[in-house]
Amino acid sequence: ADARPLAGRHVIVTAGPTHEPIDPVRYIANRSSGRQGFAIAGALAALGARVTLVAGPVVLPTPAGVDRVDVETAREMAAAVDAALPADAAVMVAAVADWHVAAADQKIKKQPSGAPPALALAENPDILATLAASPRRPALVVGFAAETEQVLAHATAKRARKGADWIVANDVSGGKGESVMGGARNSVHIVTADGVESWPDLPKEAVATRLADRIAAALTA
Ligand code: C5P
DSSP: OOSOTTTTOEEEEEESBOOEEEETTEEEOOOOOSHHHHHHHHHHHHTTOEEEEEEOSOOOOOOTTEEEEEOOSHHHHHHHHHHHOOOSEEEEOOBOOSEEEOOOSSOOOOOTTOOOOOOOEEEOOOHHHHHHTSTTOOSEEEEEEEESSSHHHHHHHHHHHHTOSEEEEEEOTTTHHHHHSSSSEEOEEEEETTEEEEOOSEEHHHHHHHHHHHHHHHHHO
């Protein structure tokens, strides 16, 4: 078999959380470590792809052979994905914040009255949905879904709503969010137009290798 089936192909991967500033010293974030997305970027590069990894704030080494673009906010991530086009495939693994804050220019001070400040939240762009609807849409668009209940029903609905070809769903029910987000293992279901494929609980690197192989098969079919 061809050891570098993705040679000549460009794949965009998003990974990690986003940080949404509240003021110059504070931000809103989530528990994403970036591990699954970084592993996927590395596995795609190992198959010969040119990989643009758009990374939120994480503490991880750049996988071998991967071009990394660091961003902070969802809006910066959206712009970096757009700037990286065209691509043959996109794998959106980032845990993008749903909202940003109408951020203050100066550090918010405690009020003498003790009244807490109100944060005005505004919606972030949906990077996956925007890309899937774009005239420059990659041939294969893969999204992720972390669900705490009705994993397959929600992932199937998300696939249609976002216009993704595949949704990789992970079950983060019953406190599993804390072990999956930041942890070393993941158990996922691949939701496609043909149905659902459930993978066993695997190290994130193994999930990455299997997904990269599946992407290579889809792009070279
Ligand atoms: O709607 P939800 O956040 O559950 O969707 C998750 C999927 O959508 C992931 O693939 C994530 O990277 C992507 N997403 C995005 N931009 C957003 C929100 C989610 O690309 N603003």
